[in-house]
Ligand SMILES: NC(=O)c1ccc[n+]([C@@H]2O[C@H](COP(=O)([O-])OP(=O)(O)OC[C@H]3O[C@@H](n4cnc5c(N)ncnc54)[C@H](OP(=O)(O)O)[C@@H]3O)[C@@H](O)[C@H]2O)c1
C-alpha cells in the first residue's frame with residue numbers, strides 16, 4: 247500500500263476560507279504540508295500567503311476569481327508555483343471558466359483544475375471521497391495529486407481540464423432541477439430520467455466548447471452529477487428543493503449557507519444557448535423557474551410535453 251504522508255512538505259497557499267477552501271486546506275495539512283489560508287477577513291495579506299508558495303489553491307466563488315487573480319498579478323509569485331482552481335462556475339461577462347481566468351492572468355504558470363463529487367460537509371466528517379486533477383501539464387497534475395491524496399481522498403489525474411471543469415460547473419444546474427424533482431416528490435423514475443437527460447445536456451454543451459465526451463462519464467461529470475443531484479447537502483439541490491416547496495429564490499438565497507453557483511451558471515448557459523442555437527431544455531426550464539416565469543409544475547409539464555424525438559440524434 248502507498249504511504250501518502252509527505253516526506254517532502256510543500257508550501258500551500260489556499261485562497262478562500264469558505265467551506266471548500268477550508269476542506270482542501272485540512273486535507274493538505276493532514277498530509278504534512280505547510281498551509282496558509284487567505285480570505286478577505288483573515289489575518290494574513292495575499293502577499294504573505296503566496297510568498298514562497300509551491301501551490302496556490304483557489305476555492306473562491308466565481309464572482310471573486312478575477313478580482314483576486316488581478317490582485318495577485320501585482321505580487322511576487324514564485325515562477326514554479328502551480329495554480330489549482332476548485333471553483334465551479336462561469337464568469338458571466340466573458341463566459342470564461344475559472345481556470346481560463348487563472349491561465350490568462352498567469353500565462354507562464356501551470357494551472358490545474360480540481361473537481362469531483364466532493365460535498366465538503368462529508369469530507370469534513372472524514373468520509374471517503376475521490377476527485378480529479380486535470381491540467382495540460384502532466385507534471386503539475388501529478389504534483390497536485392501527490393499533495394492531496396490520502397486514505398480518505400483518492401485523487402485521479404486527467405488530461406482534459408476543460409471537460410473536468412465544465413462537469414463540475416454544468417451539473418449545478420441539473421442539481422437545481424433534481425431538487426425540484428424531489429421537492430415535488432416525482433419519484434425515482436423521474437429522477438433517473440432527469441439525471442440521464444441532464445448528462446446528455448452537459449455533454450452537448452461541453453462538446454460545443456471543446457471538452458471530451460468521455461470526461462463527462464467520469465468522476466468530475468457523472469460522479470459529481472450523482473452526488474449533487476442526490477444530496478440535501480448540496481446548496482444547488484437545496485435551491486430547487488425549496489423552490490418546489492413554495493419559497494422564492496430571494497428567500498432561499500438569503501438563508502443559504504454558502505454559494506449556489508448553478509443560479510448564475512444557468513443564466514450564462516441560456517445566453518450562450520440562445521446565441522448559438524444549442525438545445526438545453528432542462529437548463530431552459532430551470533432558468534425560467536429561477537426568473538419566476540414558470541412554476542415547478544409548469545416546468546415539469548413543459549419538459550414532458552416537448553416534441554417527441556429519438557433518444558440520440560445521429
Ligand atoms: N462546498 C463544497 O462542497 C464545494 C465542493 C467543491 C467545489 N466547491 C466550489 O468551490 C467554490 C467555493 O465554494 P464554497 O462552498 O467554499 O463557498 P463559500 O463557503 O460560500 O465560500 C466562498 C468563498 O469565496 C470567497 N469570495 C467570494 N467572493 C469573493 C470576492 N469578491 N473576493 C474574494 N473572495 C471572495 C469567500 O470569501 P469570504 O470568506 O471573504 O467571504 C469565501 O472564502 C464554489 O465555486 C463551489 O462551487 C464547493
Ligand SMILES: O=P(O)(O)OC[C@H](O)CO
Nearest residue numbers: 362363364365480481482
Ligand atoms: O453544494 P453545491 O451544490 O455547491 O455542491 C458542492 C460540490 O460541487 C459537490 O461536489
